[in-house]
Each structure stands twice: as C-alpha cells, then as structure tokens.
Amino acid sequence: MDSITLGPWAIHYDAEATRDAYAAIAMSDQLVCSCAGCRNFRLAQEQGKALPPELLALLQRFGVSYHYPAEIFPQQPEAGGWRYGGWFHFVGEIVANDLTLEPESVAGISGLRYDGDALVWLGAGKNCGIWLTSTRTLLNKVFAELPTVQLDFEVDVSWLLDVPDSPFAVG
Numbered sequence: 001m002d003s004i005t006l007g008p009w010a011i012h013y014d015a016e017a018t019r020d021a022y023a024a025i026a027m028s029d030q031l032v033c034s035c036a037g038c039r040n041f042r043l044a045q046e047q048g049k050a051l052p053p054e055l056l057a058l059l060q061r062f063g064v065s066y067h068y069p070a071e072i073f074p075q076q077p078e079a080g081g082w083r084y085g086g087w088f089h090f091v092g093e094i095v096a097n098d099l100t101l102e103p104e105s106v107a108g109i110s111g112l113r114y115d116g117d118a119l120v121w122l123g124a125g126k127n128c129g130i131w132l133t134s135t136r137t138l139l140n141k142v143f144a145e146l147p148t149v150q151l152d153f154e155v156d157v158s159w160l161l162d163v164p165d166s167p168f169a170v171g
C-alpha cells in the first residue's frame, strides 16, 4: 500500500489491486444510461472536458479508470453547463481524518483549499471539489471483499449536446 494525505484525509491505497478491479469492471457488462445528463457527461469525457486534469491524475495515481464512475448525476445548472456529482471507489483505507494534517502538495493542483467539507480548486477555470469517505454506495461487486475508499467529486461540465439543456430528459 502507498500513502497520501489529501486535506484532512490520510489514506493508504493499493493502486495495483484497484487497477485489477477496474480491469474486471471493464470486462463486465456495463449498464449505459441514456438520459441526456449521462450522455452529455460521456460526450464531455470523450472530448477530455468532463473531469479536470488534476482529478484525472489523482485517479490514475489511485489506479482508478475514470471511464467507470460508480455514479454520476447532474446537480444544478451552472453558467454554460451543469454541476455534476459522482463518485469512484478504490482499494484502500482512510487512516486519519484530521484537520491539522499538512496535505501533500498534489501534483498539478494549485490553489487547493479545504472548505470544511471538500477539497476545492479551480481546474481549467471550472469549480472542482473532492472528498473521501468510507461509504460504499453502489459498490461494484469486484470490490466487495476489499477495503475500499469512496472518492466523491463535484465538477462543472459544459453542456455539449445539441439538444436542449435538460439533463433529465431521456433521449
């Protein structure tokens, strides 16, 4: 296991075990949601415009395949798009949750600050936030026997579909 301190969270993580888990997920049948909100997020992913590069780098460090969030959902309209929430799981554990911890400087994330709930920053000019919990909501069965951390995120994503900005429409 490797270690990292992100804001108040000190964690251990096993990137190799996580990569194995995501390889198994990639081989399994995935339900693909056809609502406009999900289609917009996937289109943004394909264009590299959904998750900011700092978050992608962090996910890669943990061994997470960004293609397979456990959940994503549009939350509220933002200028030119929507704020999305979602989360990923990875193999590891939270070993401390302590506001006095000094966070490691995380490669590529400048202007990182803890707002009392989440670590927030501006990524490519957009609001980004992450927080870590031991929650295992909608946990893929490949993680069932493994210690797991849930990385929740919020990001603003532009509306790219050429259908009206109505993420809850099924198309």
Ligand SMILES: [Zn+2]
Pocket: 033, 034, 035, 036, 037, 038, 039
């Ligand atoms: Zn959907």
